[in-house]
Amino acid sequence: NLFPISELSNLTGVNTVTIRAWERRYGLLKPKRTEKGHRLYDDKDVETVQTILAWINKGVSVGKVKPLLHNKNESLTIEIDEKWIDYQNRFLQSAKEFNESKIDTLYGKLTKQYPLKVCIEYCFFPLFECFDTNPKTSAEMQFLYTVIKQRMVLTVIGRNNKFKKSNSVLLFLHASHSSWKIWLSALTLSDNSIYTLVFEDIPNLALMVEISNQMNSQAVMIYSGEKTKNLALAELTKLNQDSTLILSGPDIWMNKDKSELKAIQSQIIFNPIDGAQKIVDSIKSQENN
Numbered sequence: 001n002l003f004p005i006s007e008l009s010n011l012t013g014v015n016t017v018t019i020r021a022w023e024r025r026y027g028l029l030k031p032k033r034t035e036k037g038h039r040l041y042d043d044k045d046v047e048t049v050q051t052i053l054a055w056i057n058k059g060v061s062v063g064k065v066k067p068l069l070h071n072k073n074e075s076l077t078i079e080i081d082e083k084w085i086d087y088q089n090r091f092l093q094s095a096k097e098f099n100e101s102k103i104d105t106l107y108g109k110l111t112k113q114y115p116l117k118v119c120i121e122y123c124f125f126p127l128f129e130c131f132d133t134n135p136k137t138s139a140e141m142q143f144l145y146t147v148i149k150q151r152m153v154l155t156v157i158g159r160n161n162k163f164k165k166s167n168s169v170l171l172f173l174h175a176s177h178s179s180w181k182i183w184l185s186a187l188t189l190s191d192n193s194i195y196t197l198v199f200e201d202i203p204n205l206a207l208m209v210e211i212s213n214q215m216n217s218q219a220v221m222i223y224s225g226e227k228t229k230n231l232a233l234a235e236l237t238k239l240n241q242d243s244t245l246i247l248s249g250p251d252i253w254m255n256k257d258k259s260e261l262k263a264i265q266s267q268i269i270f271n272p273i274d275g276a277q278k279i280v281d282s283i284k285s286q287e288n289n
Helices: 003-010 016-025 043-057 082-096 101-114 118-126 139-160 179-190 203-217 233-238 248-253 273-287
Strands: 169-174 198-200 219-224 244-248 268-269
Touching: 003 043, 003 118, 003 198, 016 101, 043 118, 043 198, 043 203, 043 248, 082 118, 082 248, 101 118, 101 139, 101 169, 118 139, 118 169, 118 273, 139 179, 139 198, 169 203, 169 273, 179 198, 179 273, 198 203, 203 219, 203 233, 233 244, 244 273, 268 273
Parallel strands: 169 198, 169 219, 219 244, 244 268
Antiparallel strands: none
């Protein structure tokens, strides 16, 4: 029962570019070949990819996975690999040099070798967390984020051209900061073949609701880093009832037990990246049913 690389990608959730990188650079897979040289895989390869993912999800860098592939000891724990700290430091050093080319090359290498979810957890989230903890972020960090954000925007736009608009998800940012979380959320959705639009400058909920209803969006996520009293929350009751609504952000989370939020049919999730994954799981569940 042999099948092509596209099927292996569908079965494991790992994109074909990453699968090829694991084979060529690290020798983690040894596919059979057709007479014309096309790769062919079997069920054993599916298990191998799942094992690789399990180790990577524990923080092991892909370069150290090969000797662990046959380790059946489920209780074995590995500390976060220093390779991830190295990646972060290389990004920071490139930013200090204001070297866009180095950042771009490193971003491309990282996202080709690792699933996006792992890149976010072990590299991008730790890198950009300073935007929330330090309002006086350095020029180097602003430069680093701007370069990486441009890559994320281009990725989302490029993928949207391949996806159905009827399954659109809209992300709204109601905050003077934390756009990095929204774009990592957009990348998460896009990585799962979901048409995604990000709105960073919509001033009020009435406009957000109108846009969502006009587009007949499948899901809406609003991230608020400002005070909820500045939001006319009653407007959200006008949202199309077929749309999944997720409210996210620190202020929403702190006020989640207030009556005005309880009255809205929504899910409240602190981290918008977790909210994006919730949307992904919901859409996949609907498709399977």
